[in-house]
Amino acid sequence: xxxxxxxxxxxxxxxxxxxxxxxxxxxxxxxxxxxxxxxxxxxxxxxxxxxxxxxxxxxxxxxxxxxxxxxxxxxxxxxxxxxxxxxxxxxxxxxx
Numbered sequence: 827x828x829x830x831x832x833x834x835x836x837x838x839x840x841x842x843x844x845x846x847x848x849x850x851x852x853x854x855x856x857x858x859x860x861x862x863x864x865x866x867x868x869x870x871x872x873x874x875x876x877x878x879x880x881x882x883x884x885x886x887x888x889x890x891x892x893x894x895x896x897x898x899x900x901x902x903x904x905x906x907x908x909x910x911x912x913x914x915x916x917x918x919x920x921x922x
Contacts, residue, residue, distance in 0.1 A: 853890075
């Protein structure tokens with residue numbers, strides 16, 4: 827895990843970093859959910875990620891494949907705050 831120097835964290839430098847149109851190309855996502863006894867994944871992920879600040883909230887939009895099915899993807903997150911749950915939502919829908 828990254829641990830930025832205290833001067834960087836304390837000075838607010840990271841809160842001024844904006845992520846604008848970060849491109850994911852030919853990515854893979856592995857999902858392991860022990861509570862639901864599910865393992866699966868996405869391949870061929872093509873997506874764009876953006877955030878007003880590096881701490882979030884983050885937004886991702888793109889496409890991928892679940893087995894032989896093409897899917898549209900979206901992800902939205904909360905803002906990261908130390909010692910608080912990191913909340914996020916994922917939506918995956920089959921392509922027409």
